Amino acid sequence: MSEDLYLELLDNLFDGVYYVDRNRVITFWNKASERLTGYGKDEVLGKACSDNILKHIDSHGRELCVQGCPLHATMADGKMREALLYLHHKDGHRVPVHIRVSPLMDEQGNVIGGIEVFSDGTQSLQTLQELEHLKNEIFIDPLLKIGNRRYAEMIFQTRLYELNAFNVPCGVVFLDVDNFKEINDTFGHLIGDRVLLMVSRSIASALRGTDTLIRWGGDEMLIFLPNVTPAGLKTIAERIRVFVEKSFLMVGDQKITVTVSVGATLLDKEDTLESITQRTDSLLYQSKQSGKNQITVG
Secondary structure, eight states: OOOOHHHHHHHTOEEEEEEETOOOEEEEEEEEHHHHOOOOOOHHTBBBBTTTTTBBBBBTOOOTTTTTOHHHHHHHHHOOOEEEEEEEEEOOOOOEEEEEEEEEEEETSOOEEEEEEEOOOOOOOOHHHHHOOOOOGGGGGGTTBBBOOOHHHHHHHHHHHHHHOOOOOOOEEEETTTTTTHHHHHOOOHHHHHHHHHHHHHHHHHHOTTTTEEEETTTTTEEEESSHHHHHHHHHHHHHHOOOTOOEEETTTEEEOOOOOEEEEEOOOOOOHHHHHHHHHHHHHHHHHSSSEEEEEE
C-alpha cells in the first residue's frame, strides 16, 4: 500500500487520529479529529498538542499536559496505553474521549514520535433521550438544548415519587456562573452565549447517564442526581466545579475562563420544587460569600 493511500484511509476513519514527532509537535490530523475537537488541520499542524488545543484532563481535573501525559509516557517507554480523558473542544467545553496511544519507531527501533487514536466517549444523557422522545420544544432551552423549567417540574415530580415510594435518594445541585455580567459587559452577549454553551457542555461531561441538567434561567443551572450518596453528591459537585474551571474559550488571542459557585443538598420527602431550589440557592449564596468558585453541601 502506498503512503498516500495509507494516509487517505487514516484521514477517513471514524476515530480521530493524530501523529506527533519526538517533540510532540503535531504532524498529522485527520478529518475525525477536526469533527471531534472543532480544530481544523490548518490550526494544529506544526503546533504542540498542549498549545491551547487538546489540553487533556482526567476525571479529577488534573492537566495531563503538565504531568502524566499518556502520549509522553508511551514515547518514553515504548508501551501502548489506553485511558478515558477529557479534551478541550475549540468551543471551550470538555469532551470525554477514549484514547489509545502507541509509539512510532524507526527501522532501528528508536522512538521517533507517537500516535493517538481517540473516539467520542460521550454517553447519551437520559435527559436528552427523553427530550428526543418527547419531540416537544416546550421542554427544551433553545440556546443550550437542555431541559428548561417546565422540564424541571417533570423531573422533580419523578424523583420525589422515587424518594417517597422506594426511598431512592436524589441529590440536587444549583449553580451559576461567577461574574457572568462582566463577561457580557466586556465581550457582548454573543460571546456570553458561547460561554454558557461551554459551561453547560462541560457540566454534562461531568455527569452520569441518569443525571438531568436544567437551565433554570440566565446563567443559573439546576441538576438532579438520582440514587446518589452524600459523599457521591459532594464528589459530583466538585467535579462539576473543576470541569468548568478547567474549560476555556479562545476569542482571537484572548483566553476566556469562568468559574461557578455551587450549592448542593439531598431531596427531602416533604420538598417542593420551590423549597429545594430555595435551599440550594441559599447554599450557593454561601459559596459566593466564601469567595466564589466554591461548593457548599448542606
